[in-house]
Amino acid sequence: MYRTAARRLLGAGFTTSRLLRLPKPRPTTTIIPYSYCTSSMESPIGNQSVNPNQSDPTAAREEGHRRDESRKPRAEFQEEQARVLAASLRHVPRLGWTEEAMIAGSREVGVSPSIVGSFSRKEAALVEYFMDECLQLLIDRVDSGLDLQNLIPSERVSKLVRIRLEMQIPYMSKWPQALSIQAHPVNVPTSFKQRAMLVDEIWHTVGDGASDLDWYVKRTVLGGVYSATEIYMLTDDSPAEYRDTWAFLDDRVKDAFDLKKSIQEAKYFAQDIGAGVGKSFQGLMNGVMQTMSTRGGRSSAF
């Protein structure tokens, strides 16, 4: 919940991918050159105290020239990576979530395909980028005035999940591959986080006022509903754009809401029974005690 709040404060431009920087499996360190930092960038990590001017005159001249070139806007490599990934998405329906799609994407952008080698966990990077983009699109749709006022909570949830799943329709033929990539042990932490954020966002939009244990239960349940619907969608060839999937979704959401009610009811029922049984047990015990005392009394009279 705090993440969605932070996102709203910082505006729609704050992509979620920045929140998902996971530690790399092997210890690598990144250096950002101090000489190329403009005043707007934050201070870099690493050894900034090295003065490049201690190289010989020709090198310094070259560097001065290059520094002039760098004053025109340089694409940060992250932006460049994002551009390559965005272009690669267009090739996914044909080539799948693979390196080939990323190579084709990089060619489209005009960058050497070698850049693909620098993505950690290559295909996973593409899938994760797509998941982030979809979440961002969902948030944008919600922000730009999606009408949820007239709907009851279960219908709101249905609608949001439907909007999100519809974004996957163009890639449906290759979606099983994406799911298997996400299920890879190496990729599970990221994919889990992304789904958690998605579910969190949906509940937040629906108007969640929960606290403590209920917060986790709600998100887990919705996570389950979402995943079930997603998988159902893979094998759904009903006419009129996945009509069966949406029916399935509505049923599951209703079940989830009913489940909540039924848990409440079960709790009360158990309490009642407990009370009833307790009372009758007490009555029984009292009866037994009385009988024993009167009998005891009578016997002592002999």
Add this chain to the structure above:
Amino acid sequence: MALRSISRRFGSRVLSYRSSSVASLHSHATSFGFQQVKEEEKSKLVGNVFTNVASSYDIMNDVMSGGLHRLWKERLVGKLSPFAGMKHLDVAGGTGDVAFRIFDAVNSVKRRALRKVDEDSLEETQIYVCDINPNMLNVGKQRAAERGLGDNKALVWVEGDAEALSFDDNSMDGYTIAFGIRNVTHIEKALAEAYRVLKRGGRFLCLELSHVDIPVFKDVYDLYSFKVIPNLGELIAGDRESYQYLVESVRRFPPQEKFATMIADAGFEKVEYENLVGGVVAIHSAIKL
């Protein structure tokens, strides 16, 4: 030890300026192992070293690293992630270890099967192997012939200097230099050349012996380097001096962070390094954007 070497360097520089003629005032001293030599001499001395070791270079690599150098090179090529239609330059790659691995990676069965899908890469893969020493190149060409790749147009053997490459600007998708950059007299020039020949999005990868910081292991490594390796050099290659030079040049090479800063200063982005075997070897990688 670092202070001693710095004072030694300043001391020798002062001496050389005092006693030198006008012409040699312009030449700086540089390191050849732990010795101080004039810059022009360094490349000649390095040339001599590699002419001497060329024939037993591969055997010595195996013996010195216990066969690990193969794994390191595999990791380097894995990081590069080669693709069909790639133009790659392997500098100081005389005997062709890295080049052969890249060639195999591109032409493996899996890749060939997938090549059908990517119709855009009608261009052929080209792997250029550049080395300053013709003897090393000859050994490489021989090994290629042994593998049946003697006539293969994909592998091109070029004699050249890392500080002044004969390739066009923005012509290479990948640039690797494995165990070669510490032999270069002006590392910044080699990095600048690498930056020049790489295309936008091209990757720079450097595999090099580097500095170990782990306490006990460092001493073991030092002992091994200075006591065992020159003796092995004498025993197997019959050349103690060359291998003495080798271990000294490793110590003189800048540590990982400093080298990474130098790469960044050359204009590269996303400079990273990965230590293997606790820092005995480091792979530095970067992208040109």
